[in-house]
Amino acid sequence: MKKHGEYRIPGFMDSHLHYLGIGMQADIIPLYHITSVREMMLHLKPHLHRPQMIGRGWNQNRFDDRLMPTKNDLDQVSRDIPMVMYRVCGHVAVVNSAMLERLNIESESQISGGSIDLETGIITEAALRLIDDQLQAVGLEDIKRYLIQADRLLLQEGLTDVMSDDFIVTPLPYEMIIQAISELKMEKKLHVRITEQVHFRALSDFEDFIAKGYPHRDYGGFRLGPLKLLLDGSLGGRTARLNFDYHDAPGQRGMLVYPDEVLKRYFDLANLAGMDCHIHAIGDGAIDQFLRVMRASIKDTKRTDHRHAIIHAQLATRAQISEMQALGVHAIVQPIFLESDIAMLDDRLGARKSESYLFRTMAQSDIKVGMSTDAPVESFSPFHNLYAAMTRQSARDHQLGPHLQEEAFTLDEALRCYQAHNRYLFRQEHEAFDSEITLDRPLSDDPDEIRQTQVIEVRIKDEVVYHR
Numbered sequence: 138m139k140k141h142g143e144y145r146i147p148g149f150m151d152s153h154l155h156y157l158g159i160g161m162q163a164d165i166i167p168l169y170h171i172t173s174v175r176e177m178m179l180h181l182k183p184h185l186h187r188p189q190m191i192g193r194g195w196n197q198n199r200f201d202d203r204l205m206p207t208k209n210d211l212d213q214v215s216r217d218i219p220m221v222m223y224r225v226c227g228h229v230a231v232v233n234s235a236m237l238e239r240l241n242i243e244s245e246s247q248i249s250g251g252s253i254d255l256e257t258g259i260i261t262e263a264a265l266r267l268i269d270d271q272l273q274a275v276g277l278e279d280i281k282r283y284l285i286q287a288d289r290l291l292l293q294e295g296l297t298d299v300m301s302d303d304f305i306v307t308p309l310p311y312e313m314i315i316q317a318i319s320e321l322k323m324e325k326k327l328h329v330r331i332t333e334q335v336h337f338r339a340l341s342d343f344e345d346f347i348a349k350g351y352p353h354r355d356y357g358g359f360r361l362g363p364l365k366l367l368l369d370g371s372l373g374g375r376t377a378r379l380n381f382d383y384h385d386a387p388g389q390r391g392m393l394v395y396p397d398e399v400l401k402r403y404f405d406l407a408n409l410a411g412m413d414c415h416i417h418a419i420g421d422g423a424i425d426q427f428l429r430v431m432r433a434s435i436k437d438t439k440r441t442d443h444r445h446a447i448i449h450a451q452l453a454t455r456a457q458i459s460e461m462q463a464l465g466v467h468a469i470v471q472p473i474f475l476e477s478d479i480a481m482l483d484d485r486l487g488a489r490k491s492e493s494y495l496f497r498t499m500a501q502s503d504i505k506v507g508m509s510t511d512a513p514v515e516s517f518s519p520f521h522n523l524y525a526a527m528t529r530q531s532a533r534d535h536q537l538g539p540h541l542q543e544e545a546f547t548l549d550e551a552l553r554c555y556q557a558h559n560r561y562l563f564r565q566e567h568e569a570f571d572s573e574i575t576l577d578r579p580l581s582d583d584p585d586e587i588r589q590t591q592v593i594e595v596r597i598k599d600e601v602v603y604h605r
């Protein structure tokens with residue numbers, strides 16, 4: 138038998154993901170491979186311990202009889218646990234009697250947009266929002282269950298330290314998220330160390346956060362860290378703010394979330410509180426706004442020790458990268474986005490795609506380039522992310538890559554971003570390495586090998602917190 142002991146490396150850090158979102162996503166029962174209603178019922182039975190059951194992916198076109206599942210089918214699995222099973226398209230779902238009771242629908246006429254069939258339990262389109270509202274109404278105990286789920290999943294992939302954006306994932310007040318995580322930390326039920334990228338729905342919430350003395354608070358393994366904001370949208374939705382028209386939508390340039398004055402206020406408050414700003418900006422238009430407002434704010438607040446960073450920075454141009462370097466602005470990037478984005482870069486950007494995802498160019502300047510995944514948007518596996526960083530390809534759409542081969546990282550370069558650069562962005566570069574993971578093989582220069590790597594064991598401060 139092969140001993141695995143020799144393949145040990147420090148635990149992985151991820152500088153931007155959504156810890157709570159990962160736990161919530163894990164709650165969804167996948168039904169993509171189901172080929173009959175009977176199989177679906179069998180597949181649901183092991184989940185009867187849950188307070189509610191959410192599934193996704195059934196498709197009656199794969200069933201012999203092509204009949205949709207109904208309320209009666211689900212009632213045979215459970216009459217008491219509220220259940221909703223979404224069709225693969227997400228526009229149709231079937232619910233059981235317990236869920237219908239929870240929705241409290243007296244007559245089908247109450248619904249505007251979409252439909253609810255009380256007989257079959259089939260719900261469509263806008264009426265599905267009633268279910269979303271129900272599922273969103275989670276409390277402290279649900280939040281804790283999701284967090285514990287996320288912790289286990291991240292350890293399986295060798296992640297020991299993350300920066301995470303969780304405050305606005307649910308409609309609950311931000312202080313309830315702080316309470317949930319800090320209580321679980323005290324009870325030693327969460328092992329992964331979390332630096333929260335604090336994200337607020339409104340400026341008044343951020344003012345409240347500061348007034349209550351929350352900045353920099355450390356609960357032991359859970360710290361309240363940088364301010365997180367979103368400046369623009371996404372390339373997929375054509376909402377990322379560009380300085381040029383979308384190639385496939387002439388006249389459209391995306392959007393900015395904030396006017397400069399409001400963004401400046403956020404920056405000023407963060408700078409005065411000594412907080413870093415980790416800010417989502419994808420398009421070059423949004424990156425311009427970041428640089429313009431940040432420059433004004435550090436001048437007014439006389440901040441000198443910031444480690445502000447742009448999250449995503451997919452369309453940072455070479456000129457903007459020079460400006461980032463001059464201002465001491467860093468980047469938190471997700472090579473794994475190529476997994477999905479590579480298929481649309483031509484459509485959205487046309488010739489401008491030659492100035493996108495310039496992550497290696499950034500890392501070769503003085504910019505710290507923190508590796509991250511933004512999970513659950515994409516997989517949080519550092520091995521999948523390393524594959525994308527080193528190949529510039531999508532493992533799914535292999536024929537489409539590579540996107541700008543010269544931007545491909547070597548293994549050492551990518552690991553430096555995962556380790557040294559992330560440690561800098563976490564403000565932990567002076568702390569000793571105290572986490573270690575054991576792998577089933579050495580990390581090689583072969584990206585396909587790396588993608589297959591499995592984590593055998595995770596230790597944090599000499600305690601084994603995960604063993605496969």
Ligand SMILES: [Zn+2]
Nearest residue numbers: 153154302511
């Ligand atoms: Zn995110």
